[in-house]
Amino acid sequence: MLSGREIVLIISGGIAAYKSLDLIRRLKERGARVIPIMTAGAQEFVTPLAVGALSAEKVFTSLFDREAEHDVGHIRLARDHDLVLIAPATANLLAKMAHGIADDLATAVLLATDKPVLAAPAMNPKMWQDPATLRNVETLEERGIRFVGPASGEMAEKGEAGIGRMSEPLEIAAAASAVLKDVAVREGRLPLGGKHVLITSGPTHEPIDPVRYIANRSSGKQGHALAAAACDAGARVTLVSGPVDLPDPDNVEIVRVESASEMLSAVENRLPADIAIMAAAVADWRVASEGAQKIKKDGSGKPPTLELVENPDILATIGHHEILRPKLLIGFAAETQNLVDNARSKLERKNADWIIANDVSPETGIMGGDANTVRLVSRSGVEDWPEMDKYDVAREIIARAAAELNG
Numbered sequence: 378m379l380s381g382r383e384i385v386l387i388i389s390g391g392i393a394a395y396k397s398l399d400l401i402r403r404l405k406e407r408g409a410r411v412i413p414i415m416t417a418g419a420q421e422f423v424t425p426l427a428v429g430a431l432s433a434e435k436v437f438t439s440l441f442d443r444e445a446e447h448d449v450g451h452i453r454l455a456r457d458h459d460l461v462l463i464a465p466a467t468a469n470l471l472a473k474m475a476h477g478i479a480d481d482l483a484t485a486v487l488l489a490t491d492k493p494v495l496a497a498p499a500m501n502p503k504m505w506q507d508p509a510t511l512r513n514v515e516t517l518e519e520r521g522i523r524f525v526g527p528a529s530g531e532m533a534e535k536g537e538a539g540i541g542r543m544s545e546p547l548e549i550a551a552a553a554s555a556v557l558k559d560v561a562v563r564e565g566r567l568p569l570g571g572k573h574v575l576i577t578s579g580p581t582h583e584p585i586d587p588v589r590y591i592a593n594r595s596s597g598k599q600g601h602a603l604a605a606a607a608c609d610a611g612a613r614v615t616l617v618s619g620p621v622d623l624p625d626p627d628n629v630e631i632v633r634v635e636s637a638s639e640m641l642s643a644v645e646n647r648l649p650a651d652i653a654i655m656a657a658a659v660a661d662w663r664v665a666s667e668g669a670q671k672i673k674k675d676g677s678g679k680p681p682t683l684e685l686v687e688n689p690d691i692l693a694t695i696g697h698h699e700i701l702r703p704k705l706l707i708g709f710a711a712e713t714q715n716l717v718d719n720a721r722s723k724l725e726r727k728n729a730d731w732i733i734a735n736d737v738s739p740e741t742g743i744m745g746g747d748a749n750t751v752r753l754v755s756r757s758g759v760e761d762w763p764e765m766d767k768y769d770v771a772r773e774i775i776a777r778a779a780a781e782l783n784g
């Protein structure tokens with residue numbers, strides 16, 4: 378959601394200004410352009426040189442800048458970009474905003490902007506809880522200014538703790554992304570705006586005893602990429618994930634599960650959904666009776682026998698749901714042989730609309746890798762897709778799904 382977007386970042390004069398340097402990096406990493414404005418106070422904490430070097434942009438510091446103002450630059454700064462982000466937002470800046478004061482570049486831009494504004498306050502807990510600040514925040518919220526944080530924790534001041542720490546840069550980046558998404562959904566610019574997409578991802582772990590389990594090599598990369606792509610397309614996304622070693626996608630509801638049975642109940646509890654994409658590598662079998670204690674060697678030299686029973690079939694259960702079957706149901710088939718035949722039969726047996734089939738033989742490197750080569754199998758035929766990064770595969774699947782849903 379941040380890729381290609383232009384964010385005016387106002388840095389005001391709080392001790393947390395040093396974190397805004399990392400915030401610039403995080404926003405740029407996600408593809409945003411960051412145009413910095415620094416108050417005089419901010420320049421006491423971090424230098425325009427550092428901010429300019431990290432953002433690779435001119436840093437705006439003065440309202441009465443003859444060069445920038447030959448075409449009323451502060452109004453252009455206020456209007457020409459996608460979002461105004463204030464991080465850190467001092468008590469002073471919030472007070473000025475609440476009262477319409479425009480005595481420097483930052484406050485003049487804030488008064489003149491017609492773009493969404495997101496503030497990440499940072500101050501001493503006493504300043505945050507002062508009735509004047511609380512009242513100012515209330516006033517600003519009523520006017521549609523959004524807030525992220527402040528968080529609770531230790532302060533820079535020795536021995537002080539409480540609510541007032543600036544949110545971490547990654548949280549602020551996620552909040553910025555959420556604001557931009559809300560605006561785009563409201564303006565009807567995203568194909569899955571107002572839709573619910575339910576996705577499963579990762580492996581399942583089937584317990585043998587309290588310390589051992591049966592698992593598979595799924596990394597969750599494809600399922601998580603699908604969740605991020607669906608979110609970027611405007612959907613409300615629920616991601617039911619087995620145990621994975623991946624960061625959570627931003628602005629997605631995550632339900633963490635371990636076993637196939639847990640995954641099935643999590644999925645059923647999250648219906649209805651407009652689109653369901655079952656990308657998890659669900660174990661076909663589980664151990665019939667999980668040992669209550671760790672299974673020990675008994676000295677006989679004979680290994681224990683593990684009796685397996687079949688797990689519930691999540692895709693088939695959802696596919697045959699009488700009332701709550703999603704309008705578009707997509708399954709994945711990870712196979713090592715007879716890819717297309719297996720995918721076709723899965724499509725029928727499980728009453729899915731599409732099967733995304735991939736060859737997960739070890740030599741393909743797909744399981745756990747960053748790239749995927751898939752075939753889209755539907756009732757109207759089989760399409761071979763070229764090898765792509767898993768996020769690009771996800772984006773393509775989501776674009777196709779949105780087109781199908783929107784007719």
Ligand SMILES: Cc1cc2nc3c(=O)[nH]c(=O)nc-3n(C[C@H](O)[C@H](O)[C@H](O)COP(=O)(O)O)c2cc1C
Binds near residue numbers: 389390416417418
């Ligand atoms: C060392 C130091 C740390 C400060 N930290 C904060 C802070 O975290 N939050 C805050 O609201 N004000 C803080 N202040 C006070 C602001 O710098 C002061 O209110 C200033 O006028 C803010 O100006 P600005 O909002 O235009 O940037 C701090 C002041 C100093 C000297």
